[in-house]
Amino acid sequence: MAYSNRSLAWIAKKNYDKALADCDAAIRLDAKFALAYNNRAVAYLHEKEYARAVADCDVAIRLDPNDATAFENAAWILSTCPVERVRNGKRAVELATKSCEMAGWKDPTACVILAVSCAEAGDFDSAIKYEEKAAALNPDSATFAKLSKLRVALYKQHKPYREE
Numbered sequence: 001m002a003y004s005n006r007s008l009a010w011i012a013k014k015n016y017d018k019a020l021a022d023c024d025a026a027i028r029l030d031a032k033f034a035l036a037y038n039n040r041a042v043a044y045l046h047e048k049e050y051a052r053a054v055a056d057c058d059v060a061i062r063l064d065p066n067d068a069t070a071f072e073n074a075a076w077i078l079s080t081c082p083v084e085r086v087r088n089g090k091r092a093v094e095l096a097t098k099s100c101e102m103a104g105w106k107d108p109t110a111c112v113i114l115a116v117s118c119a120e121a122g123d124f125d126s127a128i129k130y131e132e133k134a135a136a137l138n139p140d141s142a143t144f145a146k147l148s149k150l151r152v153a154l155y156k157q158h159k160p161y162r163e164e
Contacts (some may be wrong), residue, residue, distance in 0.1 A: 003025040004033065016046050019040075033063075117133060
C-alpha cells in the first residue's frame with residue numbers, strides 16, 4: 001500500500017520512472033492489489049506506453065470490478081489515445097457506461113469520458129448529450145465549462161477528441 005501511495009506522489013511530481021518502480025514494488029508484494037495496477041497504468045499513460053496502460057487497467061478491472069476509476073482510465077485511453085491502433089471506441093463506450101452506472105450518472109468526469117468514448121465510436125449525438133450532462137453536473141467550474149465547449153464544438157464537426 002505504501003509503495004502504491006508513494007507512486008501517486010511521484011506521478012504528481014511527473015517523475016514517472018520512480019512511480020513505475022513503486023508500482024512494480026507494490027505488485028511484487030501483492031499481485032492482487034488492483035490500485036497498484038491502476039496507478040501504474042496512469043504512469044504508463046504519461047510515458048506514452050498506451051498499450052501497457054490499457055493492459056494494466058484491464059488487470060485492475062479484473063481484480064476489482066467495482067473500481068470505477070479503472071474503467072474510466074481504460075475508456076479514456078481507448079478513446080483519446082493519439083495512437084490509432086490502441087483506440088477502440090466500442091469497448092471504451094462499454095467501460096465508460098459502466099463507470100457512469102457505478103456513479104449513478106452523477107459524476108461529471110465519468111460523463112465526459114463517456115462523451116469522448118461515444119465520439120470515438122462515431123456517435124456524436126450521444127457525445128454531445130453526455131458532454132452537456134457533464135457540464136450541467138459541474139456548473140461552477142469555468143475551466144470545466146471551457147473544455148466542455150471545445151469538445152462539443154469538435155463533436156458538432158463529427159471529430160473525436162484526442163490527447164496530444
